Amino acid sequence: MSMPVPAGTLRPARTRTLHVESGGPAEITLQDRDRTRPFLLLHGGGGPATMAGFADLLAERTHSRVLLPTHPGFGGTPKPDALNHVTALARAYVTLLDQLDLQDVTLVGNSFGGWLAAEIALLRSPRVSGAVIIDGIGIVVEGQPLTDVTSLTPAQVRAHSFHDLNKAPVPPNAGGNGNAPSPDVRALIGYTGPTMSDPTLAGRLGDLHLPVHVLWGESDRIVTPAYGRAYAAAIPMATFTLLPRTGHLPQLETPEELLGALLDLGHR
Numbered sequence: 001m002s003m004p005v006p007a008g009t010l011r012p013a014r015t016r017t018l019h020v021e022s023g024g025p026a027e028i029t030l031q032d033r034d035r036t037r038p039f040l041l042l043h044g045g046g047g048p049a050t051m052a053g054f055a056d057l058l059a060e061r062t063h064s065r066v067l068l069p070t071h072p073g074f075g076g077t078p079k080p081d082a083l084n085h086v087t088a089l090a091r092a093y094v095t096l097l098d099q100l101d102l103q104d105v106t107l108v109g110n111s112f113g114g115w116l117a118a119e120i121a122l123l124r125s126p127r128v129s130g131a132v133i134i135d136g137i138g139i140v141v142e143g144q145p146l147t148d149v150t151s152l153t154p155a156q157v158r159a160h161s162f163h164d165l166n167k168a169p170v171p172p173n174a175g176g177n178g179n180a181p182s183p184d185v186r187a188l189i190g191y192t193g194p195t196m197s198d199p200t201l202a203g204r205l206g207d208l209h210l211p212v213h214v215l216w217g218e219s220d221r222i223v224t225p226a227y228g229r230a231y232a233a234a235i236p237m238a239t240f241t242l243l244p245r246t247g248h249l250p251q252l253e254t255p256e257e258l259l260g261a262l263l264d265l266g267h268r
Contacts, residue, residue: 044111073187163219
């Protein structure tokens with residue numbers, strides 16, 4: 001009898017070339033933790049490292065297939081000119097799901113990845129069965145502006161992102177101009193524009209007819225819990241859960257609590 005692959009084992013990273021509708025090729029580097037039911041994890045402006053540990057935890061506990069792609073332009077990867085908006089990137093991921101022939105996919109996105117998960121779900125791929133939005137951005141909420149992270153130093157971004165700063169990871173490169181946006185933040189703005197929002201998104205979310213779980217850190221100072229409640233209210237089949245003692249990145253700060261909340265609504 002063959003021995004099972006240990007849960008959470010990271011397979012070698014692979015690069016798939018996708019052809020988006022606008023005609024340009026997009027290279028997406030995809031880390032594939034191959035289990036059973038597929039989860040597509042979508043990172044935010046901090047890059048795939050902000051999701052890697054949670055990807056291992058999710059694969060280990062659920063014995064699911066957990067996919068963690070790097071959005072083109074992040075981590076030094078090439079970003080084609082055709083990928084100039086969140087919806088273009090969403091179409092590329094629908095193409096990826098088609099190429100992988102996946103079914104019953106649950107989208108799990110944090111921050112920018114939450115916005116991206118919403119846009120993928122709005123494309124109505126039959127391969128997607130639900131979404132989890134974790135401290136997502138993208139909508140415009142009166143009186144609840146998104147914090148402009150491009151105007152903050154890395155230390156200030158961490159202070160806005162964590163309930164307990166002792167749990168904030170130390171940035172790998174402390175040198176350089178501390179006031180300049182990182183390459184990943186510049187890649188993020190290439191998708192979202194300088195406001196990191198879309199005034200049409202909240203209205204379009206009314207057309208999203210899939211089960212959606214909106215999870216929010218109670219100490220998030222990038223996008224407040226009030227913003228999160230408005231996000232959930234815009235989605236007909238959404239459920240909202242506030243996560244205590246955590247900020248904008250629950251998958252880093254309180255991964256066990258995040259996993260428990262994610263599984264509570266049947267994302268098993």
